[in-house]
Amino acid sequence: MLAGKAVVVTGAGRGLGAEYAVQSAEHGASVVVNDVDVDCAEAVAERIRGFGGRVAVSGHDVGDPEQATALVAMCAGEFGRIDGLVNNAGLNYEAVSWQDAPEPVAELIRVNVLGTIYTGTAAAQVMADSGGGRIVNISSGASFGQRKLATYAASKGAVASLTYSWALDMEEIGVQVNAVCPVAYTRMVEASSRRATIIPPDRGPDLVAPLVVFLLSDAAKGITGQMIRCNGEQLHVVGQPYLKEPILRRERWSAETVRRAFDEIFGAHLEPYGLEKRLPPRLRERVEALQTA
Template sequence: MNGMLEGKAVAVTGAGRGLGEAFATHAAQAGALVVVNDIEEGLAKQVADTINTYGGSAVVSAGDIADPDQAAAIVECCVQEFGRIDGLVNNAGLNYDTPSWRDEPDRIRELISVNVLGSMYTGTTALRAMAEAGRGGSIVNISSAASFGQHNLATYAASKGALASLTYSWALDCEEIGVRVNAVCPVAHTRMVWNSERALRGAPPSRTPAKIAPVVLYLLSDEADGITGQMVRCNGNQLHIIGQPYMKQPVLEREIWDSESVRRAFDGVLAAHLEPYGLEKRRPPRERELFATLESVS
């Protein structure tokens, strides 16, 4: 692999296996100095040892990103060990399937604490370090097209939608400090697939994390200069940009809207402009069953 990230220091959360492991090992092969984070220290050490054995440079920063101090420590480790931080991959995340009316507060809180707050804790610390260093940098958030809406994955989908909004906002805020912020929506056969009975019915094992890694490497690299605020979806074979939310035409105006005038608007002009809802409504019929299983674990 070429030296696309030669000399850059990159931290990857949730890198003990699956997508995070692929991102960390590919970054090292591309010349990056890598901080391998995972809540399971043994897994993180195995990945770091593999990188170092094959001539790369990696250190471990174990910890739970849901804890703000432990999240900050990942970035601090990168700066202390390598003298800088140039890139962050916010990959760590949780997922579970349940009908929304059976969801439980403790599970909701745990998932949001990792997927949303954890990414924010790690990301804001990294942005602070990048701003102080004045060299710019790149953050890649791992989101999901499940944020369009997904059966039995409301909490997970909401968390990934939050990462999409966070990506847009960070990209706007960070233009002045030269930091690019993008999100990747991967589809890959990972541990989340193995733990999901629904996903096992249709997830092709050929869609491996290694097929997603080149997208993340590119976005971390200087080759992606000028690319920011983008949601990029990759399933291994397909690569495309996900459209950002926008205000639809027509815009109806009147001085005061009351419930009757709102009803008439929806019965009339707006009826023809209602959006389909949910991920599966946005695909050709033959793709819906396959992608419904895959997107739930991306």
């Protein structure tokens, strides 16, 4: 599926990134395995060399704009081109939102958001000169809202919005941009007892990687601006945000008329929030009142 193509996978030293890199190589791509942990990246490269794949190892830090550009240049230098980029590098940690600290917040955003922007922009510049390519950003269902993961969720929401915007901007240069929301049992999940009880160990990264391989391939021609979720068993397109009916109109709104709109109409149309689909208190009160009526 990827014969003759050159692909960069960031954060590919373990877990999902490693499987994206290995399966891309199995499908014929020349792969740059990137990870700041070079030993882990080298171990993944050895797996690829084991079945005769073409591979190069990178220790570039994608959160540094110069290193992100150098990573893309390395792919072009090693393999003569760059056809695909998987923006997988990322950090995560759990924290109660009101106790979150500035240092880990800044580092997570640097890698998850800025790293995606820096590497994707550098890759797109090269792809624009060579007739196009494929960018696959790794987002997460956490962007819908998840307890103790607010900063991570925000970063993945940013990646989703970036995907939609890049798809609009880059269509004219032949670059397709999509996002994947993977669900798999990884080292990161294992470290979280709460999430480890949700994702069974048999739902491994190898079950998600085929989706990424497809999106990097010519078989995905014409598919762009999409967010696609896969947990190894389920595969589906994630709906994008939309303006919900009813849409009320007035020549001018006051605080009082806004209050009336929520009391009389919008109170019944409030959206459940977060991955657990929690009802807002006002809507819960309405539901409870109807149930006891």
